Amino acid sequence: MLRVTYERGLHLPDNGLWLDPQGARAFAFVSHAHSDHTARHAKVLATPATARLMRARIAGKREEEALEFGTPHRLGGGLATLLPAGHVLGSAQFYFQSDAGSLLYTGDFKLRPSAAAERTEWCHADTLVMETTFGLPRYRMPPVDEVRAQLIAWCRTLLDDGNTPVLLAYSLGKAQELLCLLRAAGLAVMLHPSVWDMTEIYRELLPGFPHTYARYKHSQVAGHVLIWPPSASRDELTARHQGCRTAIVTGWAVDPGATRRYKCDAAFPISDHADYDDLLRYVDFVKPQQVLTLHGFAAEFAADLRRRGVEAWALTEADQLELKL
Numbered sequence: 001m002l003r004v005t006y007e008r009g010l011h012l013p014d015n016g017l018w019l020d021p022q023g024a025r026a027f028a029f030v031s032h033a034h035s036d037h038t039a040r041h042a043k044v045l046a047t048p049a050t051a052r053l054m055r056a057r058i059a060g061k062r063e064e065e066a067l068e069f070g071t072p073h074r075l076g077g078g079l080a081t082l083l084p085a086g087h088v089l090g091s092a093q094f095y096f097q098s099d100a101g102s103l104l105y106t107g108d109f110k111l112r113p114s115a116a117a118e119r120t121e122w123c124h125a126d127t128l129v130m131e132t133t134f135g136l137p138r139y140r141m142p143p144v145d146e147v148r149a150q151l152i153a154w155c156r157t158l159l160d161d162g163n164t165p166v167l168l169a170y171s172l173g174k175a176q177e178l179l180c181l182l183r184a185a186g187l188a189v190m191l192h193p194s195v196w197d198m199t200e201i202y203r204e205l206l207p208g209f210p211h212t213y214a215r216y217k218h219s220q221v222a223g224h225v226l227i228w229p230p231s232a233s234r235d236e237l238t239a240r241h242q243g244c245r246t247a248i249v250t251g252w253a254v255d256p257g258a259t260r261r262y263k264c265d266a267a268f269p270i271s272d273h274a275d276y277d278d279l280l281r282y283v284d285f286v287k288p289q290q291v292l293t294l295h296g297f298a299a300e301f302a303a304d305l306r307r308r309g310v311e312a313w314a315l316t317e318a319d320q321l322e323l324k325l
């Protein structure tokens with residue numbers, strides 16, 4: 001079996017491989033371009049889309065080894081293949097085969113299809129290393145079509161009354177999925193500058209991606225749905241436009257009190273991470289001999305899997321945990 005350790009990133013010591021390390025390395029696989037999955041590495045292995053997005057988001061220069069999905073690549077004494085993770089554009093799972101066994105590392109992933117990310121694929125592996133952001137039974141997302149319809153209806157009602165709906169969503173991934181949804185419903189969309197920057201790359205890379213959207217201009221807000229990063233200041237917006245109503249779009253919206261916690265008027269549970277049921281389904285699809293869990297409710301989900309008869313351990317419980325598999 002492949003030897004795996006966790007030291008602020010997944011490490012395959014016998015193969016000299018680092019997967020999504022948070023400290024700078026000479027060479028690392030980067031699953032996607034969210035900043036919590038990368039650092040100032042000298043050289044990265046990533047999909048072409050992730051490499052492109054990293055150039056726009058992550059400071060510094062790095063050597064890039066771009067690898068297309070589904071193309072086996074000799075690496076670390078084995079064969080590495082990237083599979084779509086469905087999380088954001090270009091997000092990849094890392095599938096590794098060697099004489100010592102096989103491993104599938106999901107990175108951040110989701111199973112539900114989205115207009116702004118590749119369709120998730122999977123394969124059997126001896127060891128499954130998976131993210132477990134929503135690894136508790138209470139994180140079951142409602143049917144996404146219903147939530148999308150509610151979100152569109154919320155926006156339409158506000159626009160009809162001369163108000164401005166503002167959707168709070170991460171600038172990479174969620175924002176572009178919402179843009180596709182709003183444009184398909186015929187609504188005019190205006191983007192915060194940081195969202196606009198990312199969206200221009202989606203338009204460049206994704207055939208069929210909507211071309212009609214505006215960059216934020218305070219004088220032209222009327223009649224538009226705004227997409228705004230949750231972290232960006234809303235002061236200018238609310239000062240200039242009295243009719244602004246905000247909605248957070250996140251999987252955490254299934255928690256009671258989400259509108260109060262995010263200080264907004266509405267909350268819509270659409271997530272870029274697999275929910276609890278999809279995490280269980282994924283284990284079933286991959287049929288691993290052992291599961292290692294990372295992020296979120298890693299220990300709880302691993303314990304849950306053990307109760308279901310699956311060998312499973314949380315990797316993030318200890319920073320220097322070493323497992324001989």
Ligand SMILES: [Zn+2]
Pocket residue numbers: 032034087108
């Ligand atoms: Zn992510």
